[in-house]
Amino acid sequence: MTDTAQPIWIDPTDCLYPENAAREAPTNPHLSHQTTWNETRAFKPRMHPVGRLRYYYKWPGHGGRLWWRKRYWPTRRRFLQIRGEYNPKTMRREKTIVDKRPIWWILGFIALVLGPAVVPAASWNTVMSAAAVFGIYAAINLCWMLIIGTAGIFSLASYAVVGAAAYGTTYLAIQLGLPWWMLPLVGAAIGLAFGLIIGLPAMRLDGFYYALLTLGVVELCRVYVVQSREFGSATGGLYGAPSYLPASLGQMPRLLFGYYASLALMLFALAVYRFIDGRRLGRVLRMAPEKREAFAQACGVDFIRARIMVFLISSTALGFIGGFYAIHFGGASPNLFSFDTVLLSLAMLVIGGIGRSEGAVAGTAIVVFIDRVLIDLGPLRYMLIGAIMLAVVLFLREGLFGIKRQFRTWRDKKKSERRATRAEKGGEMLPEEATETADKDQIFFRRFDKMQRDFLKRLVTDTVIEEHRTRPLGQHSEALERLLIYFRRQGQVDKYAIMVLEEFKAYRIVALSGHRGTAPRVVEDSLYPTPDEAYHALFLRRVQDLLET
Amino acid sequence: MNWSFVLSNAITLACIYGTLAIGISLTWSSLGLVNMAFGFIFALSGYGAWLASINIGAQPAIVMAAGILTGAFGGLIVCLLAFIPIHDKPNFPLRALIATLAISLIGNQALLWYFGPRAKSLPRLFGSWNADIFGVIVTSDKLGASASAIVLLTLILLWMRSSRRGLEIRAMMMNPHAASIVGIGVRRTGFYVMALTGSLAGLASVLLAQTYYVAPFSGITPMVKGLSIALVGGLGSVPGAVIGAVLIGLNEALTSTLLGGQYVLITQFLLIIVVLLVRPRGIAGLLDKAREA
Numbered sequence: 104m105t106d107t108a109q110p111i112w113i114d115p116t117d118c119l120y121p122e123n124a125a126r127e128a129p130t131n132p133h134l135s136h137q138t139t140w141n142e143t144r145a146f147k148p149r150m151h152p153v154g155r156l157r158y159y160y161k162w163p164g165h166g167g168r169l170w171w172r173k174r175y176w177p178t179r180r181r182f183l184q185i186r187g188e189y190n191p192k193t194m195r196r197e198k199t200i201v202d203k204r205p206i207w208w209i210l211g212f213i214a215l216v217l218g219p220a221v222v223p224a225a226s227w228n229t230v231m232s233a234a235a236v237f238g239i240y241a242a243i244n245l246c247w248m249l250i251i252g253t254a255g256i257f258s259l260a261s262y263a264v265v266g267a268a269a270y271g272t273t274y275l276a277i278q279l280g281l282p283w284w285m286l287p288l289v290g291a292a293i294g295l296a297f298g299l300i301i302g303l304p305a306m307r308l309d310g311f312y313y314a315l316l317t318l319g320v321v322e323l324c325r326v327y328v329v330q331s332r333e334f335g336s337a338t339g340g341l342y343g344a345p346s347y348l349p350a351s352l353g354q355m356p357r358l359l360f361g362y363y364a365s366l367a368l369m370l371f372a373l374a375v376y377r378f379i380d381g382r383r384l385g386r387v388l389r390m391a392p393e394k395r396e397a398f399a400q401a402c403g404v405d406f407i408r409a410r411i412m413v414f415l416i417s418s419t420a421l422g423f424i425g426g427f428y429a430i431h432f433g434g435a436s437p438n439l440f441s442f443d444t445v446l447l448s449l450a451m452l453v454i455g456g457i458g459r460s461e462g463a464v465a466g467t468a469i470v471v472f473i474d475r476v477l478i479d480l481g482p483l484r485y486m487l488i489g490a491i492m493l494a495v496v497l498f499l500r501e502g503l504f505g506i507k508r509q510f511r512t513w514r515d516k517k518k519s520e521r522r523a524t525r526a527e528k529g530g531e532m533l534p535e536e537a538t539e540t541a542d543k544d545q546i547f548f549r550r551f552d553k554m555q556r557d558f559l560k561r562l563v564t565d566t567v568i569e570e571h572r573t574r575p576l577g578q579h580s581e582a583l584e585r586l587l588i589y590f591r592r593q594g595q596v597d598k599y600a601i602m603v604l605e606e607f608k609a610y611r612i613v614a615l616s617g618h619r620g621t622a623p624r625v626v627e628d629s630l631y632p633t634p635d636e637a638y639h640a641l642f643l644r645r646v647q648d649l650l651e652t
Numbered sequence: 653m654n655w656s657f658v659l660s661n662a663i664t665l666a667c668i669y670g671t672l673a674i675g676i677s678l679t680w681s682s683l684g685l686v687n688m689a690f691g692f693i694f695a696l697s698g699y700g701a702w703l704a705s706i707n708i709g710a711q712p713a714i715v716m717a718a719g720i721l722t723g724a725f726g727g728l729i730v731c732l733l734a735f736i737p738i739h740d741k742p743n744f745p746l747r748a749l750i751a752t753l754a755i756s757l758i759g760n761q762a763l764l765w766y767f768g769p770r771a772k773s774l775p776r777l778f779g780s781w782n783a784d785i786f787g788v789i790v791t792s793d794k795l796g797a798s799a800s801a802i803v804l805l806t807l808i809l810l811w812m813r814s815s816r817r818g819l820e821i822r823a824m825m826m827n828p829h830a831a832s833i834v835g836i837g838v839r840r841t842g843f844y845v846m847a848l849t850g851s852l853a854g855l856a857s858v859l860l861a862q863t864y865y866v867a868p869f870s871g872i873t874p875m876v877k878g879l880s881i882a883l884v885g886g887l888g889s890v891p892g893a894v895i896g897a898v899l900i901g902l903n904e905a906l907t908s909t910l911l912g913g914q915y916v917l918i919t920q921f922l923l924i925i926v927v928l929l930v931r932p933r934g935i936a937g938l939l940d941k942a943r944e945a
Binding site: 257303304307308309310311312314315316318319320322323326327330331442443446447449450453457481482483485486488489490492493496497500 | 680686733737738741742743745746747749750751753754755756757758761762764765869872873876879880882883887914917918921924925928929932933
């Protein structure tokens with residue numbers, strides 16, 4: 104209450120006689136009994152302004168369509184993963200979209216399809232050819248992501264497969280005069296053959312041995328292509344493959360057509376990704392992550408077979424893409440085999456995050472934009488890409504699309520650290536003890552009792568003790584009264600009492616045993632000549648005990 | 653066909669590539685880091701040696717020391733960027749591999765940006781004389797390169813065997829966890845190892861620049877060769893790297909004499925595949941004692 108002036112005590116019994124003025128007396132200042140409660144219950148942790156709760160929009164659920172599920176062929180999946188539940192407070196049916204990624208994918212596709220309409224005319228050529236490159240590279244990276252992420256084979260030779268298919272199909276098209284639609288199919292066959300050759304060592308080698316080996320394959324292909332006369336060492340690439348574009352088209356429609364064709368190729372690669380990663384092969388391989396292969400094998404999972412299957416299927420798809428590359432660019436260039444291409448495409452995968460298709464697509468978009476659209480930067484743009492890659496690797500665990508999860512993990516860690524610093528000891532039950540206790544009321548009683556003792560400790564002052572010394576019985580100030588009520592309310596076990604040895608001459612403090620038939624025990628030797636002195640000594644003892652807890 | 657010429661050439665190249673391979677092998681076995689920035693360190697130390705030869709003096713000792721010191725400096729940069737921050741984080745081997753690739757990308761482009769695409773040539777360190785060894789005419793640069801590579805490698809291996817630091821590095825190679833328990837600092841050892849392997853790359857760069865040129869991307873082919881030798885020999889084994897270097901050098905010499913120069917990489921690659929299919933951890937690598945990240 105008031106700390107400055109001495110508060111006035113008003114006799115509460117005077118309200119029975121309202122015609123008289125109430126009796127008043129000065130009393131001791133004391134704290135409000137709400138203070139400790141308020142301080143303990145105050146919400147002290149420092150909260151950040153964002154991301155405190157996971158927010159999900161709750162759709163109303165219609166009773167009639169409760170079990171209506173639209174599924175698409177050939178899986179039994181639904182378009183959106185929706186969780187239905189009853190709100191425990193309103194008892195209404197609610198629906199929650201658990202996985203919003205399909206929505207983002209569809210919005211992204213719409214943006215990609217409508218994108219050419221908003222490209223400025225000044226940079227139309229640059230942006231549209233870069234966008235076509237984006238489609239092709241995204242397709243390659245998706246297949247590569249299958250090999251690295253799903254199959255867990257760290258192969259660096261994916262672009263070598265594409266390049267081999269592109270060179271092979273161009274060579275065959277020049278020699279045999281194949282039509283354009285044959286080239287991707289022939290390329291798929293070449294990719295399968297190439298995949299078989301470089302997939303064989305993957306059965307025995309693991310991890311980095313295989314990565315370094317495939318790097319050697321890439322270098323081998325590059326040197327062979329650069330030196331070989333029939334593969335165009337003189338012209339800097341092999342050109343002359345038929346184009347799928349109608350010859351009558353002008354410049355702008357050609358670019359637009361090429362862009363939509365490569366977008367369709369990306370959709371094809373996404374379909375391949377989804378049908379391998381999301382179905383049986385992907386499930387089997389998710390059962391056998393790195394360093395747990397032995398366990399998976401013991402469970403009967405033939406993960407080596409699954410890995411090789413994924414590798415071969417993606418190599419076939421990569422060969423198909425290689426054939427498309429040939430008919431899109433009219434040939435193949437040794438650039439496909441250069442160390443820089445491997446580096447840049449690895450940057451695409453890493454920036455987006457390894458093991459997720461959206462990571463491959465978004466990373467490709469970022470890197471291709473920097474590489475092909477910001478041409479004015481010169482070598483600086485590669486340094487920019489390298490810096491992004493380095494930053495992503497050093498700070499992020501799973502690339503850009505893993506930021507959300509990493510942030511949540513970090514926030515949970517911080518939360519639990521703060522909670523650990525906030526936990527107060529003393530009187531309260533520890534969590535293990537609380538789960539063991541049958542009477543759950545005890546938990547709350549002890550928590551309340553601790554708070555009460557904390558409050559009462561703050562009431563003990565010299566004035567209160569002096570007041571008790573002068574007048575142990577009778578009317579007391581509020582602080583002293585609260586202390587005495589608390590002391591009197593304690594249980595019988597080891598409760599202090601006064602034993603009369605000789606009336607008005609000798610009193611002694613004892614502690615009750617709390618059990619019938621067991622005599623109280625003597626706590627101290629000193630004898631007190633008057634009851635008041637004995638009362639006060641007993642009070643001091645209790646205050647002492649209170650302050651010690 | 654001049655057999656002795658080809659043979660001496662192959663032995664020189666084997667010495668130089670063997671130096672690189674030992675560097676790569678040491679880094680992998682003691683730190684668990686596949687250093688893909690080795691090509692960048694190689695090119696960087698070539699440029700360091702070139703700058704020293706222009707600005708300080710063209711004496712062989714100065715040029716070689718400048719190359720080796722720049723290489724050690726490059727190794728320290730890679731250690732600071734790719735090893736120290738993430739060596740105790742999850743998924744370290746893959747992240748370190750990608751980080752070193754990123755460093756290589758940035759570094760090579762920075763070299764291209766700063767020095768331009770034109771190749772530089774170092775002064776001839778070993779003069780221009782010929783020696784006649786058992787009837788084989790050997791030029792001075794080949795003899796000097798082989799001799800200095802062998803001498804420096806022997807010195808380093810002796811240091812690894814007999815010094816306190818070498819003991820720490822070997823302890824890290826055996827079991828990094830146990831090494832850190834008995835008080836060997838992982839980060840400190842990382843600095844030693846990366847400086848050492850960087851200086852090996854610098855040495856190889858100076859020696860190889862006697863025959864080739866110093867260019868921004870000159871390091872990639874030697875790095876791939878060094879990697880393949882380290883693979884064949886078994887990552888983490890110095891004798892294995894020596895055997896691998898001799899094997900690859902012999903293969904190169906034989907292929908270019910019998911079949912022709914353009915088939916060298918093909919036969920080399922087939923040789924590596926055959927060796928790895930027979931022994932998945934290389935010639936001298938032990939199957940079960942592989943470093944577990």
